[in-house]
Each structure stands twice: as C-alpha cells, then as structure tokens.
Amino acid sequence: MKLTEEQGLKEIEGIVGAAHLLTDAATLAGYSVNMLATGDILPAAVVRPASTEELQQVVKIANTYKTPVWPLSGGQNRGYGMACAAKPGSIIIDLKRMNRILEVNVELAYALVEPGVTFAQLYRYLRDNDIPLWMDVPSGSPEGSCLGNITERGAGYTPLGEKFLFSCGMEVVLANGQVIRTGTGTLPNSQTWQIFKWGYGPSLDGLFTQSNFGIVTKAGFWLMPRPPAYEPLAVIMDEPEAVYKAVEVLRPLKLNMVIPNGACVTHVRKALGLTACWGEGKNILPQVGRRFDYSPETLRELKQTYRLGEWNFAGALYGLPETVQTYRRIVENAFRSALPGCRFLSAEEQAASPYWRAREKAMRGEPLWEFDMSDWEGKAGALWISPVAPVTNDAVGQQIRIAEETYAKYGFHYAAELILGTGRDLHHIIWLLFDRSDAEERSRAEQCEREMYDRYCEVGYLPYRTGLSTGDYLMRKLGPFRDLCHDLKQLFDPNNILSPGKSGIDLANRS
Ligand code: ADP
Structure with a gap:
C-alpha cells in the first residue's frame, strides 16, 4: 500500500x-x-x-x-x-518550521542552526543583537537555508566561502528514523561539537552532502570576527583576454592569503544580470533581456553607466588598518604590472553602481537577492553550469572556449563568474538563461547543459553540483564511484525512500 x-x-x-x-x-x-x-x-x-x-x-x-x-x-x-x-x-x-538558531557562540565564533534558518534570519539576528561576527552568504536568495547550502556544498564570498569546509558537526535523521550526530557530537555530552570537525573514527559528514543517505536536522558552522578594517576592491578590465592575466595575478595573492575571500572575476554579461536586480539597475532589465542579446552599442553604454569592464574583479581585504593598506598596495602593484589598462574604482565609484554595492555587501556577509533575471516576464528559466578549474590561465582558457563554442551552437550567450576558493581551485559558474514557456528553447537548454557536461568531463573537469534533471546523467560518467554510492544507499536506505534520484543515486535505477 x-x-x-x-x-x-x-x-x-x-x-x-x-x-x-x-x-x-x-x-x-x-x-x-x-x-x-x-x-x-x-x-x-x-x-x-x-x-x-x-x-x-x-x-x-x-x-x-x-x-x-x-x-x-x-x-x-x-x-x-x-x-x-x-x-x-x-x-x-x-523543514522551514524547524527554524531555530540554537546557538551563536561569540567567543569561539560559530553557530548551530536548524534547517529552516535562512541567511536573512541569521544576518538580522547578528545585527540586531550587535554580535561582532560576520557570516558567509552565497549568491542567490536571502531566503535560502544556511544548512541547505552546506549540504549542497555551496560557495560564498567571504573568507568562509567554502561552506562545507567551514561547517562543523551535523545531526542527521536516517531512513529508519534513527538520529545520529557527526564529528565529536558522537559523544552525547560533547563540549567540542562545533569547534573540532573530525571527531574520532571515520569522518562521516561528507556522506550527508549532495546525497540522499539522511536528512540533516542541525548543522554547525564557523563565523568570522568582524575585522577592524575591511577594504573591498573593485577592478575593471576592458580587454576580453584580461581574465587570463587576472587569474595569473590572483593565484599567488590567493595562495598566500593576501586576498582571503571568495573573490570573483565576473564577465560583463553576468555583472549586468546582477545589476538588473538592484536599485536603479532594475531599469535595465528590458535592455538586458533573458537572452543577453543586446547590441555592442547598448553594451558599451551600459558598461559606462554602471562602471563595468568586460571583466570585473571583486575581492576584499580584512584585518588591521595598517595591514589592509599594505596588502592593498601589493594587490594594486600586481594588477597594474600585468594589466596596465585596468582601473581600481574608488569607494565613491563603487557606491554609485548597483553591481559594486552588492559585491561590497556580499563580501562582508550581507545576503542579497540576485534572481530578477530569471524572473524575466515570469517565465525565464535559469541554470548554473558549474565546472571547477585549476587557477591557471590555460585551464580557464580551455573552459571558456568550451562554454563559448557550446553556447554558440545552441544559441545562448556566455555569462559567467569565476569564484576563487583556496587559490588552487575556482568555481566557473556559467549562467544559462532560457524561456521555460517555450518547449523548443527549454529542450535546447537541456541539450546544451548535457553537452557542456560531456565536453568538460571529457577533458577532466567535474561540475561541483548539478541540477535535478542531470544528476543521473553526470553520475553515470563516474564508474565505480557510482556503484559505491548505490552500495551505501542500500546500507543507509534499503527502501529507497530518501530523495531517490538525488545526485543520480536511486536504487530503482542502479543498473
Ligand atoms: P536552498 O534553500 O539553499 O536553496 P533547498 O532547501 O532548496 O536549498 O535545498 C536544496 C537541496 O538540498 C534539496 O533539493 C535537497 O536535495 C537538499 N537538502 C536540503 N535540505 C536538506 C536536509 N536538511 N538534509 C538533506 N538534504 C537536504
């Protein structure tokens, strides 16, 4: 029954x-x-x-x-x-009703929350209680879940942007109804659940991310002390090739932790898409359109009005006023020697542009809305195709070429953001906008997404996350790993009741 x-x-x-x-x-x-x-x-x-x-x-x-x-x-x-x-x-x-902020520990800078706690809710809590801690936020919606973004291994824009890396301790309900805790939470009276990630024995947290082996009901994660000095950097670069030089400039600055945050290099089409979400930028929605198919003259005009280059770097410095100023000089020199044509925007120029205002907020953990583009005429579809790349100009060149060729073949325009994580990897988040109400265009978008996965996987680049429709398609490329995931599914959830199909894991479909 x-x-x-x-x-x-x-x-x-x-x-x-x-x-x-x-x-x-x-x-x-x-x-x-x-x-x-x-x-x-x-x-x-x-x-x-x-x-x-x-x-x-x-x-x-x-x-x-x-x-x-x-x-x-x-x-x-x-x-x-x-x-x-x-x-x-x-x-x-x-799980929205389970929305308690269970703990914010100011001394040790961490939070423990239930699944329904949103970014906006935690942000307000920290602000209204004058707690001197900053949280990380991803792009997207302030109504997204802090815990949900950890289980999906999302990326954000502060120094704590690698969400799962900076998470610490989970409570999970298994398919048989049993509750378990990970990390040091395995000891019922643990005093270190949110401060020491690894616990004793196998570390299980990863099993409950992008998977369907349990339902996470509590998650801990780290916050950062509000720094005495914060300096957002906004650099506009007008050559189409600037992105390759920027990546080379940024690698050592990231690896040496001069720039500690989830810094991004953003293509103008994506930057305009975001501009269209805020304040006076909303006026450009009809110009930008869901297909980004504006003329070169319009693009030139929009770049000028909204202070954007073909490529745009947003990063931030955090620390003491003296260290921040020293680091700023290091970053400026590095950019200027490799990219003599680049321009650092002043604080006033940043404040005059909805795009740069939004970046400034996100890099200090203020949640932001960025989806008006996908609400275009109420019928636009939006997907992110997100291969990870090494932070080298060769790899980024190869990935951009693949995206441009594939998008041109299917009649879409490339619009992307590179989010630099540790200095070794970057998330290449490529926006695919299409008209959901048009069956032909929707099917073209789906074919385009699959071909992107084919081409990236063929040369060794795995997306960090997929949409609901393509989990199985991608998982089938992963050989014995797929088999092991199904063995684990059999162990954790033999009746296949938890999110069958999530990340392509489904006992009904394992052969
Ligand atoms: P967000 O609010 O961040 O957009 P959602 O709540 O829509 O995220 O969750 C995104 C996906 O993450 C869901 O489709 C589901 O597969 C998975 N997920 C969300 N919450 C949990 C949870 N508590 N435990 C396990 N998986 C979850």
Whole structure:
C-alpha cells in the first residue's frame, strides 16, 4: 500500500497536525517546478514537521509504506532545479518550521542552526543583537537555508566561502528514523561539537552532502570576527583576454592569503544580470533581456553607466588598518604590472553602481537577492553550469572556449563568474538563461547543459553540483564511484525512500 493512500497520510497528519499536511492543488503546484522538466513534477503531499522528533516519526511512516520523501530546507535550490523532487508522487518534507538558531557562540565564533534558518534570519539576528561576527552568504536568495547550502556544498564570498569546509558537526535523521550526530557530537555530552570537525573514527559528514543517505536536522558552522578594517576592491578590465592575466595575478595573492575571500572575476554579461536586480539597475532589465542579446552599442553604454569592464574583479581585504593598506598596495602593484589598462574604482565609484554595492555587501556577509533575471516576464528559466578549474590561465582558457563554442551552437550567450576558493581551485559558474514557456528553447537548454557536461568531463573537469534533471546523467560518467554510492544507499536506505534520484543515486535505477 502506498502512503499517498488515505491511511498513511492520516498517520502523518496525526504527527504534525492537519494544518501541516498539505495536499491542495495550489500548495502542490508551488513545489512542482523543475527548471528543465517537461511539465511539472507534482508531489503527492507537503508535510511540515516542527521538530526532529516529528520528522523521525514522519520518516518512519514513509519507510514503513516505502513512499519516497524529499527534504527541502530553505526550499529555493535556485539555479539547480528549484523546490521540487526529482520524481512525481513524492512527499515533500519542508523543514522551514524547524527554524531555530540554537546557538551563536561569540567567543569561539560559530553557530548551530536548524534547517529552516535562512541567511536573512541569521544576518538580522547578528545585527540586531550587535554580535561582532560576520557570516558567509552565497549568491542567490536571502531566503535560502544556511544548512541547505552546506549540504549542497555551496560557495560564498567571504573568507568562509567554502561552506562545507567551514561547517562543523551535523545531526542527521536516517531512513529508519534513527538520529545520529557527526564529528565529536558522537559523544552525547560533547563540549567540542562545533569547534573540532573530525571527531574520532571515520569522518562521516561528507556522506550527508549532495546525497540522499539522511536528512540533516542541525548543522554547525564557523563565523568570522568582524575585522577592524575591511577594504573591498573593485577592478575593471576592458580587454576580453584580461581574465587570463587576472587569474595569473590572483593565484599567488590567493595562495598566500593576501586576498582571503571568495573573490570573483565576473564577465560583463553576468555583472549586468546582477545589476538588473538592484536599485536603479532594475531599469535595465528590458535592455538586458533573458537572452543577453543586446547590441555592442547598448553594451558599451551600459558598461559606462554602471562602471563595468568586460571583466570585473571583486575581492576584499580584512584585518588591521595598517595591514589592509599594505596588502592593498601589493594587490594594486600586481594588477597594474600585468594589466596596465585596468582601473581600481574608488569607494565613491563603487557606491554609485548597483553591481559594486552588492559585491561590497556580499563580501562582508550581507545576503542579497540576485534572481530578477530569471524572473524575466515570469517565465525565464535559469541554470548554473558549474565546472571547477585549476587557477591557471590555460585551464580557464580551455573552459571558456568550451562554454563559448557550446553556447554558440545552441544559441545562448556566455555569462559567467569565476569564484576563487583556496587559490588552487575556482568555481566557473556559467549562467544559462532560457524561456521555460517555450518547449523548443527549454529542450535546447537541456541539450546544451548535457553537452557542456560531456565536453568538460571529457577533458577532466567535474561540475561541483548539478541540477535535478542531470544528476543521473553526470553520475553515470563516474564508474565505480557510482556503484559505491548505490552500495551505501542500500546500507543507509534499503527502501529507497530518501530523495531517490538525488545526485543520480536511486536504487530503482542502479543498473
Ligand atoms: P536552498 O534553500 O539553499 O536553496 P533547498 O532547501 O532548496 O536549498 O535545498 C536544496 C537541496 O538540498 C534539496 O533539493 C535537497 O536535495 C537538499 N537538502 C536540503 N535540505 C536538506 C536536509 N536538511 N538534509 C538533506 N538534504 C537536504
């Protein structure tokens, strides 16, 4: 018997209360939009547990009836599929009601939160309580989940941008309803759960990221002390080849931690896409359009008005006033000797441009909205294709060539941002904008995405994350790793109830 039938749903209703088990058409429609799917993927129900205990009961029932569930934390998943399960008929478990900030430790600079805690909520909490700590934010939506972004291994713009690297300790509900803790949280009275990542024995946290082996109900992560001095750097570069030189300039500055944050080099089309999301920049939405297909004259004019180059570097320095000024001179000299035509914008110039204002905020952890581009006429689709590259001009050149060739073949325009992590790797986040309401264009976008994965994997570049529709496509390229993931799925979730299809892991589809 399937849980969607009356009895199972009645049992769930008994746990969460009638107000939090939703099956009406309007609610289900809100959880059914998958960017690339032909038609919507309708769930059977949406359940909103209030606590780990309620969630445990819900999962136990789903496991008994062998009905798939799909957890969402902030419920955004923008750019990678939206708030939706991979398959129809699942029960969406929306964790938004579990939204307690359980601890912010000022002395040791960390937080412990539940899944429903959003970036905006934590930001307000730190600000309103005058807590001298900064958090990391990714791009996207302030309503995204701090915990959800850790489980997806998102990247952000402060020195704590590698979200999973700076996470510390998880609580997880397994498919049989059991609760476990990772790291030193394995000791019930641990005093070091949020400060020492590794615990004792195998380190399991990674198993619960981009996977479907458990539902994470608590996550710890580190914050940074608010620095005495903060200096955002905005550099505009007008040659199309500037990106290759910039990467070479930035590698040693990043490796030596002169520039410690998730700094980015952004192509003008992406920068204009972001400009269109804020303040006076919103006026340009009709000009920029969902296909970025404006004329060279319009592009020139927009660059001038919004103080943008063909490529744009945003990074930041943090520390004491003296060290920040010394480091600024080092960075300026490095850029100027390699790129004599580049220009450092003054604080006033940055403040006059919505794009640079937004960067300045993101690099000190203020969450920002950046999706008006994908809301274009209410029907645009947006995907991010995100291969990782070494920080070398050869690798970046190879990746940009592949993207430009493939996008030209499918009739799209390249628009991207390179986010530099440790100085060794960068996330090449390539925006694909298309009209969801046009079946032909949507199918072209899907083919384009798959061909990008084919071409990048062929030369050894793996995306750091995929959308809901392409998990299986990518996972099938990974040979024995795919087999091992399915063996683990069998161990953790033999009834295949947790997010089947997530990252291409699905026992029904393992051969
Ligand atoms: P965000 O709010 O950051 O956009 P979502 O809540 O939409 O993120 O989650 C994105 C994806 O991450 C979901 O589709 C799901 O696969 C996974 N996920 C979210 N929350 C959890 C969780 N608590 N435990 C395990 N996986 C999760």
